[in-house]
Amino acid sequence: MATKFDSTSQMMRQAIYALALGIGAAYIFFGWGIVLQIVLAVITAITVESVFLKIRKMPITSAIGDGSAVLTAVLLAISIPSIAPWWVAVVGVSFAIIFGKQLYGGLGNNPFNPAMLGYAFLLISYPLQMTTWAGDFISFAQALDVVFNLSPADALSGATRLDEVKTQLSLGGVISELTLHSTAQAWVNMGFLLGGLYLLARRVIFWQIPAAFLSGIVITAFLLSFGDSEHYLPAQNHLMLGGTMLGAFFIATDPVTASTTPKGRLIYGFLLGMLIVIIRTFGNYPDGIAFAVLLMNITVPLIDYYTQPKVFGK
Amino acid sequence: MFKKLRSPASQLGGIVIANPCPVDNVEIIQAPLPDKVVLPLQQRMGDEVIPCVKVGDKVLTGQVIAQAQDAFCVSIHASISGTVVAIDAQTIPHQSRLKSKCITIKSDGKDEWVEHKGYADFLHELPQTLVDYIQQSGIVGLGGAGFPTHAKFNTIKPCHTLIINATECEPGIMCDDALMRHYACEVIRGVEILLYISGANQAIIAIEDDKQKAYQSLLTLTHNDKINIVQIPTKYTSGAEKLLIRSLLDVEIPANKFAVDEGIICQNIATTKAISDAVIKGKPLISRIVTVTGDGVAQPNNFEVRLGASFAHIVALARPDSHPHNNRMGGIMMGIDVKTLEVPICKVSNCIFINHTKAKVNIQECIRCGQCNQVCPVGLLPQQLYWYAKSENTDKAMDYNLDSCIECRCCDVVCPSHIPLTQYFSFAKALHRQKTQGQQKVDIARERFEFREYRLERNKTERTKMMARKKEELKQKMANDKTQKSKIAQAMARVKQEKNGNKI
Structure with missing residues (x-):
């Protein structure tokens, strides 16, 4: 019973791993969109977190290493529609990290769930993008197209x-x-x-x-x-x-x-x-x-x- | 009669910690006589005891060198024969790392004993005589806290249950295990003496269930119906006095009370052996069994050593390696780090840990994951306490029962963020004490000031009242005077009339 976890980062990693099954199922049914969203969100999270830690004069590597920003990013990425344009994930994750976490003093000090704060922000601000979901399996090319070229998602949506x-x-x-x-x-x-x-x-x-x-x-x-x-x-x-x-x-x-x-x-x-x-x-x-x-x-x-x-x- | 407790321990918190340094053959090795001993005069409670020897005096083993003068002190005895060479401040193994006054005796190598004779026939003595004798024999709790043994018997409340704590409070310590195997006879005799003194109906010896040999050796020697030997799960903090009482008797002693208030007396198993030695043989407490263990020694074991010998004296017997070490007195959980091994072995030194110095771990933020409140043996919420301790909000921390924390460090061990929670809690406790004391002073000052104001005000009103009364009186008097005057005038008028009449 003693020392269950070597570190808080280990707990965060466990949670990220445990998400894999659900993400896998989403991939099977709705295709590559969710993968793109996760990549976008994680990159945004790490960038925003690093910048903010730099501004706050905090050690960057150990704080990034705690995995909480990545977990927030992944949770938010799975919550938004997989065919949402790229800036939805970027704006949402930035909002979640900055207003949901860092402004309160970083990990452990935030009263609101950062991922859900980001989600609520997106849903209120961009209701159209946030309610247009993929209807069927989407190939990698289709996903790239709809997420980055901003081509209308209507054809794919349901x-x-x-x-x-x-x-x-x-x-x-x-x-x-x-x-x-x-x-x-x-x-x-x-x-x-x-x-x-x-x-x-x-x-x-x-x-x-x-x-x-x-x-x-x-x-x-x-x-x-x-x-x-x-x-x-x-x-x-x-x-x-x-x-x-x-x-x-x-x-x-x-x-x-x-x-x-x-x-x-x-x-x-x-x-x-x-x-x-x-x-x-x-x-x-x-x-x-x-x-x-x-x-x-x-x-x-x-x-x-x-x-x-x-x-x-x- | 002998029951093995079902394991409610999972609900009681606490943690199972693997023995950091298991030893196949637990034995007791007699340490050679030290060249000199250093005996501290400060005890757990009360003032320093006053030495009754001078520098240069010859002393014999077992001779009293400082006499107990108040109720919470015990006498101190020379642990070797030789000459008193110094009475001065020395470094002792204490958290404060402050020096404390000690008597230093240089050995003459003969170990000549002072004449001694106990009360072998103790059943014919008055219990109080034996209690005083225990105090004179310098016996304190040998489990680690060093509470004076006799003081537990000088209470008004009659004792119904005697608990002998043989749980070896922390993993790695094995001195009590060895003691029970080698001195089972003395231990049982000691329990019988305690039963007689306390007048308790029963004695419960609580042993952890991983000490089967010790359990068996006590079991075969116990022929007294009043003595029960109970095995409890091997789990850290199950040996803490109040928690042990809860698991044995299902009685919870509140934070502001002691076991004796409920008619329960707890004694450590090594203390019972010391009591037996003192009462039966007349030998005061001049030696103890110390475990030397840790990954920094090649041959961890138990050593019976004279009090006041240096840590280094017995650590050398356990063959330490040459790596940098972290030295600790007491267990890995609640012990204290000592910087140097040139400190004397005291009555409370049950264990010396010699560990390789470890790299510092990275402390992360608290995410309130709740691993800590799962293991807290007293049911606290360390994650909440931490929050308030960190922000120095001690009032709120007290709302979350900060005062109930026993500082067992279970939460520190399981914290995935490696936060030294217990340090925060002891800091917050100290801060709270300071604040309340400050507040008390402020309150007293304010009360005084308010009383002074009240007094001045009262004097003033009394004065005005008095003046008003006097004025009234004066007026009354004046009024009286007026009638007097008119009487005089009348009299004068009468006299005049008479005079006039006479003239006519």
């Missing part, structure tokens, strides 16, 4: 299942007549689920947040669809659509910005899951993970304070 369901419902459709399933998204979610289980097994993350997060989603979605099964998405579809598993195991578990007490993690995760379903159902944006995470980040100090474990002899 709405996400969550988006589609939402639009249909608002147009008066009923659940029983809609396609709720998406094989591609289910596989991507499975990939992230497996990666997450690996992190759990390695004890990089603890079980409380993912478990509470998923129960929050299931219970809220169940209650809604129990009341009106024709207008609310069933729980099992919530689990396998959008960024649910990525959120549960990789984003909500960001240790810096999540609750840190065992009980607090349960509360944090559960409320997060609840908020996501509520935002997905009643909000204007198709997926609600980023906003839910940012909202819950604010509550962390309060949750932590009131959920301190019992101390010996007190």
Whole structure:
């Protein structure tokens, strides 16, 4: 049990490795776009972080080496559409690193999840680019073309299942007549689920947040669809659509910005899951993970304070 | 009667640390008599004891050279026979690295003992006589803290349970293991003496489950129904007094209380042997068993050595190599680094670690990963405490129960960022003490000032009141005077009238 991890960098690396399965699934179904986005994001992250560390007169190599900037970049790159133009990733990652992390004092001092802050910023600023998703497998050449030549992505695009369901419902459709399933998204979610289980097994993350997060989603979605099964998405579809598993195991578990007490993690995760379903159902944006995470980040100090474990002899 | 505890230890925090330097054959090697010994006069508590010998005096082994004068001190004895050559400040193995007053005795090589006789028939003595005798024999807790043994018996609360801590507080230390194997008889006798003195209903000897030989040797010699021998999981911090009490008796002693307040007395296993030697044979505490270990010595083992001999004296017996070393007294977790080996072995020196100097590790930022609160044996949140300790926000740190931290360093060990958390916590504790003391002073000063203001104000109002009263009185008097005057006038008028009448 003693010394589980040699360094914080090792934990970050574990998290990056664990993302591989989900990224692999995304690659299989949606092609080269995601690879390009990750490369772009990582290069941006390292550059911006180095510049800022230089300005702050901090040692560059050891801080870059901690892997947190790379992890932020990868998380953001998988969250944005794989056919988004190149500047989306660049702007988003820069914002995440500068305003999400460095301005607060660097790793460990930021109250908000940097990747989600970057994502929310992008979604609000560039809603069109941020909601145009790849519909099918994209070859390397196609990906280069659409990301760098800024050729219209319409030919390749398709709405996400969550988006589609939402639009249909608002147009008066009923659940029983809609396609709720998406094989591609289910596989991507499975990939992230497996990666997450690996992190759990390695004890990089603890079980409380993912478990509470998923129960929050299931219970809220169940209650809604129990009341009106024709207008609310069933729980099992919530689990396998959008960024649910990525959120549960990789984003909500960001240790810096999540609750840190065992009980607090349960509360944090559960409320997060609840908020996501509520935002997905009643909000204007198709997926609600980023906003839910940012909202819950604010509550962390309060949750932590009131959920301190019992101390010996007190 | 003999139970092996189920392992609730996983819920209790703490960490399993592999023995950094396992030894196949744990034994006790008698160290040769040192040429000189240095015996510090400062003890864990109380003032320095005052020497009762002078420079130049001849002393015998076991002779009292400084007499205990207050309740928390014990007497100090010459650990060899010879001549007192100095009474001055010497470097001692202490965290402060300050010098402290010591008596230095040069050996005459004869090791002649002073006449000694104990209370072999201790059951016929009054317990208090034995407690005083233990104090006179210079016995303190040999586990590492050095709390005066007799002081635990001088409490009002009757004792119901005696706990003998044989857990060898940290990995790598093996002096208690060796002691139990070689001196099982004395150990059991010591426990019986303690049972008699304390009047406890039961004694529990707690041994870690990796010390099977020691366990067996005690088991075969125990024929007393009151003595239970219990094996506990080998896990770091399970030997800490309050945590041990929790795992044995399921009683939690609060941070501001002691075990004796709950009627529980804890003694270290080596202390019981010392008590047995003192009470049965009349031999005061003049030697102890010290483990010398670490990757810097070729033959790590236990050495029975006279108190006051230098660290170097026994380290040499363990054959150190020539690399640069980091020397540490006590365990790898809670011990203290000593710069030089020319410091005397004290009653609390249970272990000397000679390790190769290691490269410094890179300290990273805290990411609140929570590995630390998983291992904290008292259930704290080191990641939160660190945040507040770092920003010197001690009030908030106290809200997170900073005062409950036992500074076991479990969190330091598991921290992936290698943050020396415990250092931050002891710093924050000191800062908090300073602040509260400062605050107390400020409060007192303010109260005084406010009282002075109040007093001046009170005097003033009293004065005005008094003046008003006096004025009133005067007025009254004047009024009275007026009536008086009018009476006089009337009288005068009467006299006049009479006079006039007379004239007529």
